[in-house]
Amino acid sequence: MDAREIISVLDEKGEVSLETWKPLSVKKNRDGTVDVLYKNLHVGRDDDPVFLWIYANVLEDEWDVRILERITFQKEDLAWILRYVPKRGEGL
Incomplete structure (x- = not known):
């Protein structure tokens, strides 16, 4: 499945409405998962x-x-999150 098809499936299933969310990026991972980033069109x-x-x-x-x-x-x-993610080798 390519990026457009993934976005389309999520929209058709009602998971992410393209009327509300604009897709910005789709990153396919080797393990069969994807990361999808959207921007809200109204908020x-x-x-x-x-x-x-x-x-x-x-x-x-x-x-x-x-x-x-x-x-x-x-x-x-x-x-905020990046401030608290430890750098490599750092602990709490």
């Missing part, structure tokens, strides 16, 4: 948009995409 501002990240399993033989995790966030949330 947030141009300088501070609201994003949706989806981690999903792609079932090629069933022509299905199953969401494993979803997170809605803004840029400020990323800055």
